[in-house]
Amino acid sequence: MTSPVLADVVTSPARRRAYLDRGLWTADTLAARVAGHAARHPDGPAVVDRGGTRRATWGQLHRDAVAVATALRRMGVRPGDVVSVQLPNAYETVVCDLAVLSVPAVLNPLLPNYRARELAHVFATARPRAIFAPGATGTVDYRALVAGARDAAGSDTRHVVVGSSDTGGGSDTDGGGSGDDGATLAGLLATTPDEPAAGGHLDAAAVSELIFTSGTEATPKPIMHTEQTANFSVRAAHAALGVTAGDVVWMPSPIGHSTGLNFGVRMALYFGLPLVLQERWDPDEAARLIEAERCTYTLAATTFLKDLVGAAGGRDLRSLRHFGCGGAPVPPELVAEGERRGIGVLRLYGSTEALVATWNRPGSPAAKRLHTDGCPLGGIEVSVRGGDGRPVPAGEPGELYVRGPDTCVGFFDDPDRTAATFLPDGWVRSGDLCTVDGDGYLTVVGRKKEIIIRGGMNIAPREVEDLLTRFPEVDRAAVVGLPDDRLGERSCACLVLRPGHAIDLDTVVSRLRADGLASYKLPEEIRVVDALPTTASGKVQKHELVRLVTGGGAAAGGGAAAGGGGS
Secondary structure, eight states: OOOOOOOOOSOOHHHHHHHHHTTSSOSOOHHHHHHHHHHHOTTSEEEEEGGGTEEEEHHHHHHHHHHHHHHHHHTTOOTTOEEEEOOOSSHHHHHHHHHHHHTTOEEEEOOTTOOHHHHHHHHHHHOOSEEEEOOBOSSOBHHHHHHHHHHHHTOOOOEEEEOOSSTTOOOSTTOOOOOTTSOBHHHHHTOOOSSSOSSTTOOTTSEEEEEEOOSSSSSOOEEEEEHHHHHHHHHHHHHHHTOOTTOOEEEOSOTTSHHHIIIIIIHHHHHTOOEEEOOSOOHHHHHHHHHHHTOOEEEEOHHHHHHHHHHOTTOOOTTOOEEEEOSSOOOHHHHHHHHHTTOOEEEEEEETTTEEEEEOOTTSOHHHHHHOOOEEOTTOEEEEEOTTSSBOOTTOOEEEEEESTTSOOOBTTOHHHHHHHBOTTSOEEEEEEEEEOTTSOEEEEEEGGGOEEETTEEEOHHHHHHHHTTSTTEEEEEEEEEEETTTEEEEEEEEEEOTTOOOOHHHHHHHHHHTTOOGGGSOSEEEEOSOOOBOTTSOBOHHHHHHHHHTTOSOSSOOOOOOOSOO
16 A cells, blocks of 8 residues: 655745744644653642543553554554544544554544544545454444445545444443454454564654544544644644643544644643543533633633533633634623633634634733633734735735744645745735734634625625624524626525514514625525534634525525515
């Protein structure tokens, strides 16, 4: 099998030297950091899962990762090979992730809810040497799913390592079946290491993560990060937020994607903090876990925050000082309500390409925490530019460009999109429309690709969505552009209503007019839907909404309403 070659394709030698000289990039690796924690605090708490009923120490985590890394090497996994990990938020997943990085191979984290279509695309692009997958669950036979996707992709991956057959991601002592070559996670964990430690020989400049974007675009981008880019990002966040050795990381976001992996697993493991994993999202369970474990930090999408605030009840959530929230619009009212519940909500802006670029600080003014997505982390630059590529005045919208030691090192085997995204001087085009105020605080106003062009006029959906979610009937809203023979596009508001409520187009239009919205921005249709299609990280999949609406399949709770809007 010919393994793909993953390498930095965008960082100039001069920029690399500058980051190294300034200490922004270091030789640190996650595996070496964990080895250090295990040597100094072998009995210290490392990972908590299964609702707090299972706890692993740094010594155990290091031993298990070294055992699995040794087994992977004996299976033929070599430095630079890709290893895919499609496992839930559980201790074993952390072990597998760390083991892959210790080989040292390239970690390809995958969401547990990926099915044949997504997996076939990933396997055809990444051509992993080995794949970690669960066994059969109550609803999905992952062995058959992964094998079918691998075959459909034409991949000659030899090793499918099967984890537990239960949905808790256990250690496979219950049997759990085996991969098509007989490999099980239990067997790998039982391997006798052929070396005393892992991680000491890793090259921090080599590609260590291959993460596919989570599905807001039809064809996910294969994004490459190194230990240098990813570790810089968690160091910058750690410093900006004032995280201390007494903090506890709670991660409900899937660790099969960048948010959960880098700002959950990596943040905790790099700094030696306890990591509390929540496998399935349940807001009542989340509130219980936070209170019981005294969790202090997380990064999760708006949906998680909204549900948690609703479920808080009489729980004491005041320990949660750092709730980083982004990935979808964060209404100011939700920030305020979270803070009334004792949660320190800190809006942020991030992407898989640039990880977290801006973040509100605990000491940011209240108005900034409510209405902006924060200011740049140390060492990171942001620039808002017009269509001519030149910076726009403060407060004016434009496309966001990011530059810094946190940005990825290119897209794998995708030269066209790499060339369109990365500038020679290190700036990365985000595709997001933002403003930056006079104090340097950034606010996202929409996606460039989501802009609706109606009769030659640009409509930023985010502006309309923010107004719609203030309506008492509306729980969630997404505005999309639909094809129109005369205007090019017309806008459609897709609404998830609160239980027992109804709303019609005339009411929506009249209220938006009263709010001062220009006529051409008014929705010309509404769809009442049961839910908005989202990625696991909480981003609305607007291309899916358009497909469903134009196909007539999205209106679970009501139909399209024509008319209204402006000309």
